[in-house]
Amino acid sequence: MLSVQEAESIILEQVPAPDEADIEAVSLEAASGRILAAPVTSDLDFPHWDNSAMDGYAVRHADLAGRPADLAIVEEIPAGSSPKKTLQPGQAARIFTGACLPEGADTVVMQEETQRNGDRVQILATPESGAFVRRRGSYYKAGDPLLPGGIALGAAEMAVLAAAQCLRVPVYRPLRVALLSTGNELVRPDRPLGPGQLVDSNQYGLAAWVQQMGAEPVRLGIIPDRPEALKSAIAKAILTADVVLSSGGVSVGEYDYIPKLLSELGGKIGVRSVAVKPGKPLTFATFPNCSYFGLPGNPVSALVTCWRFVGPALKKRSGLAESFWRPQWMQVRSRHELRSGGKRETYLWGKLRSVDGEIEFALAPGSQNSGNLINLAQTDALAVLPIGQTHVRAGESVRVLKVR
Structure with a gap:
């Protein structure tokens, strides 16, 4: 029986990371929730130009030595428009949040600290030089890494991609995870229970968990405890899925056939049991294009072993960077x-x-x-x-x- 640390090490070493064949380019609209497969850069500076962080007046800081400074307003610059004039000594421009800073200006005075009189404005408080000015490229310089590969694209990342005009996004394809439940005692939730029978809750709990992990569950249903039926189902699963999760049939009882069948199908078994409670009868095997987890049949054990062992493996296989797939x-x-x-x-x-x-x-x-x-x-x-x-x-x- 392996320790938890030994089992974890074997699983995370043997589960592969995705390769280039797993990468696909999708539209920006379809990228939400996906895992970025390559670093993204932009040819735009952020901010794109010097702009105001405040409604107020764009000024030359050198003109604020006297208090209160009295300046001539030479233009008004709303957001989305281009300044028409270069500020000269003694001049100011009415400016709004996000608007481009005019040439000659180096500071913005917030409107609450001014008093306007017609086409002139008095500056009632002197801010520091450069106050309320967002300098071009101060957030991001064109050509620098913008987003790293191996991250999940959430709301903030999607906003960044849109702002960078990244219309096609390289992402890893979703994993296909086959699910099968084993046991003669299992019935579907829509069937009446006979003596000694149990509802197959694992199929539903595991499918929901797989979806939460960003993968695609492939439900193969209930497989009876017959070697030929189990072997056929497993053979089909390992050919069509990236990962297989079976529940039940991995302990030491007379009807626990899974480990023997995995070996017959050419699987390399790395884990047979773990010194953990719950979840001792955990089996892990690898095939050329598939990782197989034989989970305990008890529903709590099945989910706990998924949370502890399978989750990090799925995250690694899906393309997340190591800092995200290691248990936290x-x-x-x-x-x-x-x-x-x-x-x-x-x-x-x-x-x-x-x-x-x-x-x-x-x-x-x-x-x-x-x-x-x-x-x-x-x-x-x-x-x-x-x-x-x-x-x-x-x-x-x-x-x-x-x-x-």
Whole structure:
């Protein structure tokens, strides 16, 4: 049985990053939420020209030595128009936010610190030289890197691409993640339950999680615990998907066929079990064009192992930079007492919240076991107790992994 760190290292080393064949160019409108595949530059300076950050008057700072300075207004410059005149000594231009600074001006005086009298203005307070002037190229110089590759394109990044007039955007294609649930006891949610049967909740929970990760879930449904049916389904999945997630069939029972079938299909198994609770029977295998995760069948175990092990792997495979796909840990205060057996690295689920300006972890109410899917709802973090640690007192610090 591998340690969590050993399993994580094997998985993240063996899951490949995307290559050039995974890159596609999409329109700006279609790029939102995608992962940028290459650095972007622009041939525009930002700001494009010297402009005013304030409604007021563009002036020569040298003219403000006397107080109050009295200047002649020679033109008005609204945003979107081009200045017509060059300021001479003793002159000012009425200017509005975003408007181009006229030649000769080096400072803007906000209108609240002026008094206008017809075509003249008195400057009632002297700002520093260069006040309220956005200099051309002060935010970004044309030709410099604008956005790096390996980032997800959110609202701010989309606004930057639009401002840079980047109409075609290089992005990585979305991953295809095949999902299959194994077990003779499983039924679909729309079917009545017979004695000993269970609803296949994993297919729905995992599909939702895969979508949240920006990938495309491919649902293959419920596969019975028959070697020939499982082998056929797995063979189809590894040929059509980048990643396969199966749930169930990876423990040591007589009907747990997955590891043996993966080997028969040519898979290289890197992980068979992990010293973690929940999620011990985790299987990871690689094929030439596909990574395979055999998840435990218990719904809590399936999601916890996805959050802990599969999530970073999907992020790496999707093209995110390493700083984004490595697990992000936090050290916070625990609101409740936490306990574990100490023999395996233990994950307890709950919520993060701010209390008196400090982040704390609140344990989900109810039993913390792999069969209790109900109290997993609305949780957003996992607290970890390493091997050998059996107790965290309420109020003490605990390491947590944010999962939403």
